[in-house]
Amino acid sequence: MNLETILQGRSSWVGSARDPGPLVSSRIRLARNLNGRFFPSWAEDAERSRIWKELSEFLPGLDVLHPAAAVEMSELADIDKEILFERHLISRDHLSKGEGSGFVVREDEQVSALVNEEDHFRLQAMLPGLNLSGAWELVDALDNQIEERVTYAFSPRLGYLTACPSNVGTGMRASVMLHLPGLVLLNEMGPIIKGMGKIGLAVRGLKGEGTEANGHLFQISNQITLGQNEADMVSTLEQIVLEVVEHETNARERLMQDQEMLVRDQAGRAFGILSSAHLMQSKEALDLLSNLRLGIDLGILPGLEGLNVDELLLLTQPAHLQKIEGKPLKPKQRDSARATLIRDALARAGKPGRKPRT
Amino acid sequence: MNLETILQGRSSWVGSARDPGPLVSSRIRLARNLNGRFFPSWAEDAERSRIWKELSEFLPGLDVLHPAAAVEMSELADIDKEILFERHLISRDHLSKGEGSGFVVREDEQVSALVNEEDHFRLQAMLPGLNLSGAWELVDALDNQIEERVTYAFSPRLGYLTACPSNVGTGMRASVMLHLPGLVLLNEMGPIIKGMGKIGLAVRGLKGEGTEANGHLFQISNQITLGQNEADMVSTLEQIVLEVVEHETNARERLMQDQEMLVRDQAGRAFGILSSAHLMQSKEALDLLSNLRLGIDLGILPGLEGLNVDELLLLTQPAHLQKIEGKPLKPKQRDSARATLIRDALARAGKPGRKPRT
Numbered sequence: 088m089n090l091e092t093i094l095q096g097r098s099s100w101v102g103s104a105r106d107p108g109p110l111v112s113s114r115i116r117l118a119r120n121l122n123g124r125f126f127p128s129w130a131e132d133a134e135r136s137r138i139w140k141e142l143s144e145f146l147p148g149l150d151v152l153h154p155a156a157a158v159e160m161s162e163l164a165d166i167d168k169e170i171l172f173e174r175h176l177i178s179r180d181h182l183s184k185g186e187g188s189g190f191v192v193r194e195d196e197q198v199s200a201l202v203n204e205e206d207h208f209r210l211q212a213m214l215p216g217l218n219l220s221g222a223w224e225l226v227d228a229l230d231n232q233i234e235e236r237v238t239y240a241f242s243p244r245l246g247y248l249t250a251c252p253s254n255v256g257t258g259m260r261a262s263v264m265l266h267l268p269g270l271v272l273l274n275e276m277g278p279i280i281k282g283m284g285k286i287g288l289a290v291r292g293l294k295g296e297g298t299e300a301n302g303h304l305f306q307i308s309n310q311i312t313l314g315q316n317e318a319d320m321v322s323t324l325e326q327i328v329l330e331v332v333e334h335e336t337n338a339r340e341r342l343m344q345d346q347e348m349l350v351r352d353q354a355g356r357a358f359g360i361l362s363s364a365h366l367m368q369s370k371e372a373l374d375l376l377s378n379l380r381l382g383i384d385l386g387i388l389p390g391l392e393g394l395n396v397d398e399l400l401l402l403t404q405p406a407h408l409q410k411i412e413g414k415p416l417k418p419k420q421r422d423s424a425r426a427t428l429i430r431d432a433l434a435r436a437g438k439p440g441r442k443p444r445t
Numbered sequence: 446m447n448l449e450t451i452l453q454g455r456s457s458w459v460g461s462a463r464d465p466g467p468l469v470s471s472r473i474r475l476a477r478n479l480n481g482r483f484f485p486s487w488a489e490d491a492e493r494s495r496i497w498k499e500l501s502e503f504l505p506g507l508d509v510l511h512p513a514a515a516v517e518m519s520e521l522a523d524i525d526k527e528i529l530f531e532r533h534l535i536s537r538d539h540l541s542k543g544e545g546s547g548f549v550v551r552e553d554e555q556v557s558a559l560v561n562e563e564d565h566f567r568l569q570a571m572l573p574g575l576n577l578s579g580a581w582e583l584v585d586a587l588d589n590q591i592e593e594r595v596t597y598a599f600s601p602r603l604g605y606l607t608a609c610p611s612n613v614g615t616g617m618r619a620s621v622m623l624h625l626p627g628l629v630l631l632n633e634m635g636p637i638i639k640g641m642g643k644i645g646l647a648v649r650g651l652k653g654e655g656t657e658a659n660g661h662l663f664q665i666s667n668q669i670t671l672g673q674n675e676a677d678m679v680s681t682l683e684q685i686v687l688e689v690v691e692h693e694t695n696a697r698e699r700l701m702q703d704q705e706m707l708v709r710d711q712a713g714r715a716f717g718i719l720s721s722a723h724l725m726q727s728k729e730a731l732d733l734l735s736n737l738r739l740g741i742d743l744g745i746l747p748g749l750e751g752l753n754v755d756e757l758l759l760l761t762q763p764a765h766l767q768k769i770e771g772k773p774l775k776p777k778q779r780d781s782a783r784a785t786l787i788r789d790a791l792a793r794a795g796k797p798g799r800k801p802r803t
Binding site: 355 | 707718721777781
């Protein structure tokens with residue numbers, strides 16, 4: 088299997104079109120390091136390359152990663168790195184890495200391992216909707232299969248040792264991506280974000296730390312990696328996410344009760360612009376697709392149930408657009424390609440107000 | 446014939462759908478006063494009522510006004526006054542008039558006479574497109590037919606005497622309504638407006654003096670009423686308007702050459718929003734309908750050739766919306782009615798990209 092299959096395939100952590108509710112996707116990553124070796128930032132180039140060589144030899148053969156692609160960062164064109172980043176398969180830090188750093192990813196993209204990012208291993212599982220326990224099973228299996236081959240840096244008192252102290256312990260970061268337009272429209276996200284902070288959870292935008300919640304998309308994740316076992320952490324987070332979803336559902340009901348015309352207008356306009364514009368910047372696409380997603384979910388844009396908005400959110404990112412077009416595009420050209428891709432997808436999905444084709 | 450026919454009919458000074466070029470409509474009005482009587486503002490109530498009675502007795506019977514409705518302002522509901530104003534049949538000043546003031550209008554709305562506005566008579570003719578000479582023929586005929594019945598206040602040295610000195614002489618104001626989005630988009634209206642001022646012409650927005658040029662609609666009219674005869678004035682104005690149209694055509698060609706994608710985007714978005722929004726304020730409707738009008742005229746919104754944008758501009762005004770709905774509407778309700786009226790009209794006109802129905 089080669090990387091092209093992945094770069095051009097459909098991310099199977101993207102949910103199906105039929106149910107675009109508030110729950111977008113679930114992700115867990117584990118930070119792990121080899122015992123007795125320098126952390127990647129402290130290691131010399133030759134040592135990092137040795138480690139990549141050792142690990143990339145056996146990782147693709149592991150059951151839970153099969154069938155996998157293993158690629159050293161230096162082999163990748165910039166555009167492909169960007170695509171992997173847009174697909175949440177590599178981190179922003181990993182974008183600038185070259186020789187001695189790499190990643191291994193299962194064809195369906197649900198399981199992957201970064202090698203020599205901040206830690207020797209960043210193991211990740213990602214699934215559509217709310218499925219942290221499923222993601223935990225996958226990443227735990229990967230963790231175990233790797234541990235049969237190597238010895239991790241581990242302290243009986245602290246747990247897994249990591250390059251950054253904030254990850255010491257379980258080394259686990261579990262997060263759920265949520266679409267919360269109802270709470271945003273009613274100005275109710277503030278207290279929720281505050282409340283999350285008090286119980287050790289962080290709420291961030293689409294692309295992780297320091298990014299704004301464009302498109303009404305939020306990631307909720309644990310901050311604490313010490314003093315709680317993984318299964319408990321995962322189950323606590325799942326419960327809290329379900330509570331947030333209940334708030335969102337409630338907010339949507341109030342919106343439809345008190346401001347139905349406004350919601351219909353917003354969804355209608357999103358559809359109208361997305362299906363007719365010829366130039367569209369990322370930020371606008373994100374916001375309009377978010378409004379469209381809400382409209383479909385509320386059943387006020389009938390005939391669009393077949394449209395996979397989450398996939399459009401993925402494909403309309405700059406690197407994906409350039410991959411699809413097969414050439415580098417200037418910003419204006421990307422705006423044109425983005426508008427065209429969305430127009431075509433909406434035309435295929437049918438016209439709201441008509442019955443979906445059967 | 447009664448007023449309802451007019452209030453609910455189609456204004457025949459609105460151009461046909463097929464040719465939405467820069468030329469919207471032509472209008473000429475003459476200010477006239479009765480000899481030896483006080484101007485309306487100086488007259489006592491009883492005198493004004495006497496004058497209305499005298500004039501309204503014979504005006505509807507004049508050939509050029511047949512078939513006509515004659516109505517005293519005090520008979521009209523506020524909503525109907527507003528409708529007449531939106532249709533350019535009465536002036537803003539006439540809105541606040543009551544007993545003793547009135548108007549007579551021919552069923553097709555192309556010829557009308559206000560009685561006891563600022564002057565005893567304000568005679569008007571209005572035609573679609575550029576047709577000042579046609580409008581001049583109509584209003585001149587009306588002027589002559591009235592003069593067979595009454596004696597006008599006239600000075601051999603000054604010409605027709607009027608309440609406001611700015612109208613003395615011919616008493617004529619000729620104006621052409623133009624749609625100039627190309628010149629606006631290229632920021633070229635400034636010099637044109639300046640140049641017009643230098644040759645005694647005024648450029649104003651949709652609703653006359655002091656209004657902004659919303660919807661890229663401009664009125665060009667003569668300022669001077671002394672020292673030039675009516676036919677010369679009309680022919681000069683027509684020539685200048687044709688020059689402005691040439692500038693506009695040229696601007697559109699440059700736009701399509703240099704920024705085609707932007708123009709397509711703007712027209713597409715206008716179509717998308719107009720055909721999908723559920724709430725729309727006047728100003729937005731005006732701007733979007735203007736962009737739609739340009740798109741249709743440039744042939745980049747095929748399938749919409751049957752849509753009469755100028756009629757939509759008329760019907761989506763507040764009073765018209767309330768007349769159509771048959772009840773008073775609050776601003777939000779008007780925004781909803783306006784969006785619905787436009788959505789329905791676009792749905793009837795077909796979808797761009799498809800061939801028009803034959």
